[in-house]
Amino acid sequence: MNGKILNKKWFTLFLLPALTLYLIFVLLPIVWASIYSLQDWDGIGAMNFICLQNYFKLFTDDPIFWQALVNTLVLMGISLVLIPAGLIMAIWLNTKIMLKSFFKTVIFLPLVMPSVVLGILWAQIYNPISGLLNSALVAFGLPHLQRAWLGEPETALLAILVVVLWQSIGFYVIVYLAGLQNIPEEMIEAAKIDGATDSVITLQIIIPLLSNLIKFTLIFNIITSLKYFDLVFIMTRGQPDHASEVVATHMYNQAFDLYNYGYASAIAFTLFMACVFLSFVLNRVFRRYEY
Amino acid sequence: MRKIVMSVCLSLLIFSSMVMAAPVKLSFWHMETMEPRKSTLETMVNEFNRLYPEIEIEALGIDPSIYMQKIQTAMAGAQEPDLFMFWGGGKLKPYVEAGKIAKITEDFASDHNWKSRFLPGVLGVYTFDQEIYAVPGEFQSIVMYYNKEIFKQAGLTVPKTMADLEEAIKVLKGQQVIPIAYPGKESWIGEYYYDYLTIRLAGPELFANIINGESNFSQDVFIEAGNKIVDLINLGAFPPGYQGVDYMTAQTLFVTGKAAMYLQGSWAIGEFMDKERMPEGFTQRVGLMNFPVFAEGKGDPTTLIGGAGMGYVMTEKCSNKSAGLKFMKWITEKPQAIFKSESVGFLTGVDIKLDPNKVSPLLLDFSEMVSGAARISPYFENVFSPAVKNAHLNAVGKIFAKSARPEEAVQLINKALAEEL
The missing domain is CATH 3.40.190.10 (Periplasmic binding protein-like II)
Known part of the structure; x- marks a missing residue:
């Protein structure tokens, strides 16, 4: 039996259903998008082959794309905080603390709520007239700090970022908690008997043992930030004046508001290539730190 | 045997009648x-x-x-x-x-x-x-709604010109009332302010001339309209933090009497019919007015932006x-x-012919306004392509956000227009 499963023919057979689905729903659309990206196409009428002109326009003549790219990179950079923050919270939740399940619930709750609900909820909190945030500022005697949080170019992206961080932290905590629970108690106890302090245990035992998970979450974090879409779309649609535009919302606007399907495909394909490139580079870098 | 024949016939009959009635x-x-x-x-x-x-x-x-x-x-x-x-x-x-x-x-x-x-x-x-x-x-148009009660308390009459409007804004500000409930988060509504200002300044032939290629957006009227928006912002015409105010918040400000005026599509008449959300007797307090004209402008006061x-x-x-x-x-x-x-x-x-006893009084007012209109000027998006319309949206967004001067902002529309040709 063992021999049969390891047999390559059987391997392919069992993989076939999943592979077919993957081919049809993931690989083929990517190939199509790359073809569309070379066309001048409104999504309905005839396609007109224009070679690399869409890409040329994207990189040389689209200030909104650059703005969106900068915003996406800001989002990516700031959401890297989630990794140490998630790790610290997971370690904290893994110790014996009071109200443990309460804190767990509080941290996980935003993760299980749909983004649409969160977006609408937070848009109300940020509402300059009836919103909780501005009212709270007044109540605390800080009325001069009141702002139109989602309406001002200086604060819109930041205001969304706070919600993104709040929403996604739960995922990192779950992953790390699962990892922590796999570390055998005996190992920690043995270290304690040998006189290791908590910080030594954390830095030299726990983190190295979680290194595979940290790698995974880092790649996951970078890729999700690159293609981030939902809360931006729900809360501001990239406004005001594209101050909160990210690459994915720019792509959406091009495809569905402006009927530039070919151009939007060029954005999509660029985004895809960026994701592939980054995961490749990160994997290479991590290979050196294999434990 | 007969049974079988009968049942076959019967089922055929049922089947055929089903086919016929499908x-x-x-x-x-x-x-x-x-x-x-x-x-x-x-x-x-x-x-x-x-x-x-x-x-x-x-x-x-x-x-x-x-x-x-x-x-x-x-x-x-x-x-x-x-x-x-x-x-x-x-x-x-x-x-x-x-x-x-x-x-x-x-x-x-x-x-x-x-x-x-x-x-x-x-x-x-x-x-x-x-x-x-x-x-x-x-069939919808963009109209200016106003709260008759607030106007009466402030001793104001319906503003006919831009100067009247600016005067009214100052008076209303003095009475702690928000002059105009503008939802700045919805930049598409900002476009209506801008379009009304331009057609009041230059008359409705303006867009037709641009479509014919005789003109573009670099004309003075477009810059002047932008400057007028900046003036209104500086006068405090809009709610505090207007850039973050969404559709519903602005409407709530208006219906609860915290704001005196409200520029919105005639579809709001239907929204005002929602008895659960509207304060008692609200429809009686609302009036419709024409968008003010400029003393030196070429536009007719009754021209409405709208269409099917x-x-x-x-x-x-x-x-x-x-x-x-x-x-x-x-x-x-x-x-x-x-x-x-x-x-x-x-x-x-x-x-x-609308039955006055059965429709909202506001709809009757609106219907009169439409029949009295010198002209119905089409929505910007019905005249120009999606790309030019999008540039227009961005330009107006920049003017309202004060992130570009009007003369810079209109160049965005010109650029999109030039790419079309």
Whole structure:
């Protein structure tokens, strides 16, 4: 039996259903998008082959794309905080603390709520007239700090970022908690008997043992930030004046508001290539730190 | 044996009668998912299906936020419905050019009863190259609402000119009332301010001249209109933090009497009919006024920005066009138009007489305003392509956010316009 499963023919057979689905729903659309990206196409009428002109326009003549790219990179950079923050919270939740399940619930709750609900909820909190945030500022005697949080170019992206961080932290905590629970108690106890302090245990035992998970979450974090879409779309649609535009919302606007399907495909394909490139580079870098 | 023959005959009979009675099924997509528009449309569709048992309209309501996307993807994948509701002008044009939409020109011209129902000019937005592609389901304009009670308390009269308006803003500010409830988060509403200002300054021929290539957006009127917006912002015409104020918040400010004026589509008349949300006696306190003119401007005070909005469209793919046409004709008949006006507070583009006891008083006011209008100037998006319209949206957004001076902002529109040509 063992021999049969390891047999390559059987391997392919069992993989076939999943592979077919993957081919049809993931690989083929990517190939199509790359073809569309070379066309001048409104999504309905005839396609007109224009070679690399869409890409040329994207990189040389689209200030909104650059703005969106900068915003996406800001989002990516700031959401890297989630990794140490998630790790610290997971370690904290893994110790014996009071109200443990309460804190767990509080941290996980935003993760299980749909983004649409969160977006609408937070848009109300940020509402300059009836919103909780501005009212709270007044109540605390800080009325001069009141702002139109989602309406001002200086604060819109930041205001969304706070919600993104709040929403996604739960995922990192779950992953790390699962990892922590796999570390055998005996190992920690043995270290304690040998006189290791908590910080030594954390830095030299726990983190190295979680290194595979940290790698995974880092790649996951970078890729999700690159293609981030939902809360931006729900809360501001990239406004005001594209101050909160990210690459994915720019792509959406091009495809569905402006009927530039070919151009939007060029954005999509660029985004895809960026994701592939980054995961490749990160994997290479991590290979050196294999434990 | 006889039993078998009998039962075969019987089942054949049942089967054949089923075949004969099987109605023509037509899919119909719309975005009337909010009350009272939802139940109004459902009632009409059910009534049609009852009256014409040989046709079955299968209506599907799609949420407005994804409607465009749904239509776009369906069209791209050749999965479009037989009938759907859609805007005219620049939004419909790409589908017409791609040959996706059925022409109704001949049927329309040959059926006098159908043709004569509509108000003059309303079909313009559905007409491309002299061919008609849709019939209107609603007629909307952008109007200025004001709170009569607040005006009376402040001793103000309805402002006729820009100078009057600015004076009124100062007085209202002094009384701690927000002068105009502008939802700055919805930049598409900012466009209406900008368009009204430009057509009041230059007259409605302005856009036609641009389309003909005789002019562009670098004219002084566009910069002047932008400067006027900046003036209004500096005067404090809009709510504090107006850039973060969304549609509902602005409407709440107006209906609760915290704001004195409100520039919005006539669709708000329908929204004001929602008794659960509106304060007692609210409709009596609201008046409609024309957008103020400039003393030195060329625009007429009664000209409205507006036109037919969502219409009934049939696709080229429709499996039974004569059944589709029957539905388009029936739903734009006068009784149905009256029913719609009474239940949702819309004008429909059909020439009907409204019963003052049955419709919202605001709808009567609006209807008078429309018949008294020197001209209906089309929405910007019905004149220009999506790309120019988007540049216009961005430019106006920049002016309201004060992130660009008006002279810089209008260059964005010029750039998009130049790329078209």
